Amino acid sequence: ATPTAAPTQAPVTQETAGGDAPVIAQPKGEILIGNLQDESGGMKALSSALTYAATMKIEEVNAAGGINGRTLKLVTYDTRSDVNEAINALRRMVEQDKVPVVLGPPIANIGIAVAPIAEELKVPIVGLFMDDKCTIQENGEPWTYMFLAQDSATYQGLTMAAYAIQELGVKKVAILYNSSNSYSVGLATPFEEAILKSGGEIVAKETYTGTDKDFRAQLTKIKSANPDVIYFPSYPVEIPLIYTQAYELGIKVPMLGSNSVPPTGLAPSTDPAATTNTFYPYGINPSDPVLVDWAAAYKAKFNSPALAQSFSGADAFGIILQAIEACGDDITSVCITEKLNTMESYKGFQGTVKLSPDTHQPIGLPLAIMTIKDGAPEFVTWYTPEGPAK
Amino acid sequence: MTFYITVAISIAISSIAVLGTFMLTGMNGLFSLGQAAFMGLGAYATAILVVNYGLPFPLAILIAIALAISLAFFVGYATLRIRQDFFALATFGFGQAMIALLTETVTITGGAMGFSNIPRLTSPALAFISLAIAIFFVWGFRRSHFGKDSLAIRSNELAAEVEGINAFKHKMIVFVISAGFAAYAGALMAFHISYVEPATYGWILSVTWIIIVFFGGRDSLTGTVIGAIILLAAPEALRFTTAWRILVYCVIILLIINLRPRGLFGTWEISLKPFLRFFKSKKQQEAK
Amino acid sequence: MEKAIVIDMKNLTKKFGGLCAVNDFTGHVKENQIIGIIGPNGAGKTTILNMVSGIYPPTQGEIIFKGKDISKLAPFQINHLGIARTFQNIRLFQEMTVLETIMTAYSWRAPYHFLETFVSLPRVARFEKETKEKCLHWIEKVGLGNEAHSITQSLPYGMQRRVEIARALASEPTVLLLDEPGAGLNQSEIHDLVDLIQGLFTELSLSIMLIDHRMDVIMRLCEWIYVQDFGKNISQGTPEQIQKDPIVIKAYLGEEIINA
Amino acid sequence: MGVPMQFSIILQQVVNGLSLGAVYALIAVGFALIFNVLKFSNFAHGGVLGISAYAGYIAANQFKLPLIPVILVGMVTGAILAVLVELIAFRWIRLQKGQLVYFFVTSVTMLMLLEQVLIIRFGASFESYPYTLVKVRVLQFGDVTISVTYLLSLISTIIAFSGLIYVLKKTKIGIAIRAASNDLTATSLMGINVNMVIIAAFIVSGMLGGLSGVLYGISASLSPQIGQIVVKGFIASVLGGLGSLTGVAVAAVVLGVLEVFLISTIGSGLSPVVIFLLMVVFLLVRPHGFAGVSFSDKA
Amino acid sequence: MLEIKNLHSGYNKIEVLHDINIKVPDGKIVVVIGRNGAGKSTLLNTISGLVKIKSGSIEMNGQKIPSAPHKIVASGIIQVPEGRRIFPSLTIAENLIMGGYLASNAEMNVRKEEVYNTFPILCQRENQQAGTLSGGEQQMLAMGRGMMAGPKILLLDEPSLGLAPLVFTQVFELIIKLNKERNMTIILVEQNATIALKMADYAYVLENGCVVIEGPGEELIKDARVKAAYLGAAVKTLKEPSPREYLE
């Protein structure tokens, strides 16, 4: 049952000419937008960032009178980061609540798992699942209904490899990653390939799994391999631990991280001394005053600092809204999908995003390389796999 | 396929695995924290055989079950003779090892990314009929002398041994069957949701099945099946409680087990006798 | 005609850590014979029974059953050979009825494979039915006719002992090991018990090894008695000899034999 | 491996292993108290540990308390929680004479429940103890470094462990706790208030849980799933052997050292496989665990 | 003086004891005999607070005894339960400490000496796990554990169960000694009725949860009905008269 307000009319389901699945349409009343997130599982922190960002956007838009005079409503279902639950939730929000578009989770496994379901249900999903498999099928064609609103893991891995080789001038590289985490694996693999391709050497490749919190054994081993740099694409929980433990073991080489380092930096929880020599990428430049203001409002509202996923999540949601707006009165899954494919550009926190119709991923969106000074994040430069961005 | 059918299929498939746990933990008092790993094994093995090697689905399932059974035999052989908590520990270790294997053999399994693009071959009929057959199997097993042997071993293994029951063999049979159930459920599940990843099959899932068995009543097959349906449907049914749903789910379990320590159904079983009698009397009437 | 030896225990020794519970025990049971083992508490009587029934492997020595060394066999294998026992501390199955308990003793004779339970072949049901009848017979025999469907745990102590005996009998043994069947019974119940054992003994031509502290039981039933003390055999003989043996009186019976 | 490992690296790995073992040992001893005494695997211990870790975090972060009071806050929270767990999850079943297996079931449910409490309250953001809580974080011995939080775990384990052994072996209440584990009815016939004895056991275990929660929280940062580390306690308790806390502590340390050893040789990925195989072999060779007393029930 | 008045008790829905009236004067030995399942253990358990009273009362010196088992023990009533119920994983010494849980250390040491003097084997095996003791040894331990509490009233539930004849005599001598020398009040449930009745100051016969015969010990020994049912008289053909007849 849809808990919609009085003016809402029952959504209409039309049969398309050829396909077997109905087109989801919302001709009148409130516009429902699905939100497939983890609310009770291990990835809640990342998922909440998207929910919060979307909530802020919706309030903004509704306060300004909605889109084309229609207010928006988020239909959030919990996935518990479990693919089976995610599939059920997606079906439920599409079939029962008739949402014509869905904000997807920041978790690759769920992205991969729901891609064929989205295809079946013919409902577009815009999300932060960074793995290529989420948006591109095995035959190289994009999944019709899956869209990524930030740089892919491959793109990020390549960028960091390029930065390491070209800007830091390293040769011997060590990698430490979580082999049971798709995000971590998704970043480490292209990074490693790029390093090898550009003549670098992988002197140590260490993994950890699941809930590991102690990386001393791996770091000690890495230390003994004498690398020039350590790349560790990890989740936010692990990042401060790796910094601290590497520091405690006397590792002095630069540490290359991933976009999971919170934009507010690691202080006060991490000894600033442990993070003096580090670089990590970002979709945004958090020192941009617009973003600083937005982050402050975000923190005030949700009592939780904005994460990288908050910013890119806001962009993902913004892209959805722009597509909805472009559809005018024709709020159907078909129209929204088409508009997503043909969207010229979306001006968001990450810059100007244009989704490629071939990959359903942003085209050439540069990454901000960040460093940490005295415990505070600092912007260094915009970078792409091809080198510094113009 | 609509939402409700999809959910129903998931529940039916998981119930098959729960039935395995019912035999192992409910009837025989053996706690396996690695049951879910057998499910994972079944899921991956079938998926790989069908997708990568083009084997027919039924054959792949059979091979997967055979694989699970042989592994269960190995684990059981080493641990079923010794203390029961060792069995729990060894199966826990087995589960972790299985997940590690699935995660590390990236070229075959896809590792942490999971294994995707599995054709959806599990039809509703297949799922529901499989569950019905599984129930029938457990029912028959329990009704035969194996059912009584199970209880005897569960309550006093030494006395059972002394009166001629080969407890080790019995436990092995039960363990192997339950692993087969889990593997079969895994195969169906993989071809139902068309995607598998290693993380799904951790010890928590095994424990969830154990909880379901005790929730429904470890001495009641009816209770286990109904308990499975209730608890497997609960996360979906509780969606209105939003982020609180798993908490509410836990509270319900605690309440039931506290208030009815022998489970929702205790030792009660649905009996088919009244039905049979009803039909018989009808036939007789017709004959007259 | 000399009766054949059924169980031959040769130099049995059992050590628990530093404690020598049974020290070099040699003895035998013959066909259709009741022997008794008596001795002070902790003398190692139960331990001997435990070794014969396969619960503990002997530290040293061997147990020959009809020419076969059984000292390394598992309890269930020994049971299959035809040796059944009862326990001193009653060990019944929780939550099972008397009938169910006794039926489990037949399980191992079931002619079907576990896969057959799946297709529920008629012989599965037939076996169950036959077993049930046989078990009801045993239940009747030990005088629990009215209690077949009671949960064993809710029965009083004396009846639980009978359930144990019935369970042992249901194994259709040739040798029965009874560990203090008379404990917790009053004199008139003891009387019935003696009659019961005597009856079973003649009717089924059993060989019986009996442990008890009730001299009325031992003396009335046993043909030959072994007396153990601190793990060692201190005497053996017929009841008359034992009753008069000063060593036994000193170590075990005490000056006045109560109620013998 | 081409280059032979330098000696200091090996030494460092040994220290790493012992440190990890010390953390596991502290968790395991708290877990083993209930496991050995009340004879069931109390996974709710993980939940207690998790919530105490967050309680300590609030004390340190919001109220800016120094280390010792933070630890005390954690221990008190742990004790209170453990008692609550006993009242909510176990007491009622015990009164109805439910079997031990039910305690296992409710304890896991309780672990999930407490984890959900943390997810609902703290799940949306990442928290960690202020790094200033422990002033000196590492001790340096030549090339080898030792983390101070681990050292704290080690010291706490030793203190808690010897304290526990003393209490259980030498004090009346300790013996009563063990007696209660054998036979509740007979214990009450000794004039012992059984409920109080069990509460006492849970308080002690809860305090240990709280202590390990805070220390583990400091060294491992916080997440609602932090309590799942309790499985290490479970492993150590079983391997250690029923009835022997010493065995449990040894098993925990061995587990830590083994994990580090495997990571530094075959890598973390496949080490669970090796651990599983070793576990099976060990159980076959030593069916009574590391120090398990060979107490078999007598026929 | 312990007085049980119109006591009804039992388990859940089943009432086992019906309208029991028993008086136990201070310093006396009161014996309760009866068939298996007559309710003897239930009676002792009701006194100890393990089984809930359904109606009626148990009074000590005119005062109702408390209801929680551990409080009843504190008021001086100790039960040595049927089937020993020693703590198998504790050592013998620890079992004894548990017996003297409420006593002071000094008292405990004195009593422990006594127990060890009475049962020397317990002293030798002080540090053995009680679970590995033989049946009879466990019974001695259970008796010893009961003595540790220094009770005013000792409830003994079949103390001779599984004891070798020699020890058996010792145990009964001990009971008499405790009664005569310590002036301990004793309620004894025993299957070996002859001996029990010989030492009884007063005895009750329970049948199906009712007191059917009562009287001084020697009188009951001579009672033909008691003889037939409990003393293993040879004449088994004799039809047992209904209990009602005794009451008149």
Ligand SMILES: Nc1ncnc2c1ncn2[C@@H]1O[C@H](COP(=O)(O)OP(=O)(O)OP(=O)(O)O)[C@@H](O)[C@H]1O
């Ligand atoms: N599993 C065991 N571990 C250690 N010691 C044991 C074990 N089983 C028996 N013992 C010891 O062996 C000795 C003999 O025990 P056993 O039970 O055979 O005596 P018993 O002759 O049957 O005595 P009772 O007449 O009292 O039953 C005892 O001292 C007992 O403590």
Ligand SMILES: Nc1ncnc2c1ncn2[C@@H]1O[C@H](COP(=O)(O)OP(=O)(O)OP(=O)(O)O)[C@@H](O)[C@H]1O
């Ligand atoms: N926990 C219980 N639940 C239900 N019924 C019980 C329970 N314990 C005993 N009974 C029943 O209460 C009745 C009296 O038992 P009780 O143990 O008091 O007998 P008893 O006179 O001590 O017999 P025995 O000589 O065998 O020790 C019996 O019919 C028994 O079945």
Ligand SMILES: [Mg+2]
């Ligand atoms: Mg014995």
Ligand SMILES: [Mg+2]
């Ligand atoms: Mg009794």
